[in-house]
Amino acid sequence: MVMSLECTTSSPAETEALAARLAGALRAGDVVGVSGELGAGKTTFVRGAARALGVEGPVSSPTFTIGHRYEAPVPVAHLDLYRIAGLDPEEWADLEPYFDGTVAFVEWPEHGGDWLPAARAHVTLTHVDESHRQVSIDSDDDLGL
Ligand SMILES: Nc1ncnc2c1ncn2[C@@H]1O[C@H](COP(=O)(O)OP(=O)(O)OP(=O)(O)O)[C@@H](O)[C@H]1O
Numbered sequence: 001m002v003m004s005l006e007c008t009t010s011s012p013a014e015t016e017a018l019a020a021r022l023a024g025a026l027r028a029g030d031v032v033g034v035s036g037e038l039g040a041g042k043t044t045f046v047r048g049a050a051r052a053l054g055v056e057g058p059v060s061s062p063t064f065t066i067g068h069r070y071e072a073p074v075p076v077a078h079l080d081l082y083r084i085a086g087l088d089p090e091e092w093a094d095l096e097p098y099f100d101g102t103v104a105f106v107e108w109p110e111h112g113g114d115w116l117p118a119a120r121a122h123v124t125l126t127h128v129d130e131s132h133r134q135v136s137i138d139s140d141d142d143l144g145l
């Protein structure tokens with residue numbers, strides 16, 4: 001671990017702004033794991049990052065599909081593996097295109113096991129209280145945040 005940034009945000013907008021900072025350090029092919037319990041703010045974080053990467057329109061939780069892919073100068077993918085209980089080769093074949101040439105954000109990356117490409121950064125969100133979240137961003141690269 002080369003870089004570990006810890007901070008507390010006091011609103012969804014602050015979490016989105018922090019995500020935008022991370023987004024500025026990302027490039028095509030990067031995977032970012034986003035962990036945290038239900039309602040911790042994972043989708044909020046991804047929304048902020050996607051906006052900063054040029055995604056227009058709503059960025060919502062991929063609840064009824066495994067993922068979304070958004071066109072942007074660098075395409076952005078958003079996956080939620082909450083319902084996945086271990087991947088097999090066939091399921092991985094369905095997921096692989098989301099990682100092709102994108103910056104990909106993965107909620108519940110733990111459920112992907114060893115199938116997912118190595119993450120460039122890992123984000124963990126924790127409830128502090130109703131409006132505050134502790135956010136840590138870890139990376140093996142110096143992302144310059
Ligand atoms: N500081 C904060 N940062 C992020 N979200 C916050 C914050 N304070 C309050 N919230 C609220 O917490 C909720 C976070 O929801 P969000 O969908 O982003 O979480 P999630 O971790 O993706 O949940 P799920 O596990 O259901 O996918 C939103 O209703 C948001 O408004």
Ligand SMILES: [Mg+2]
Binds near residue numbers: 042043044061080107
């Ligand atoms: Mg979510």
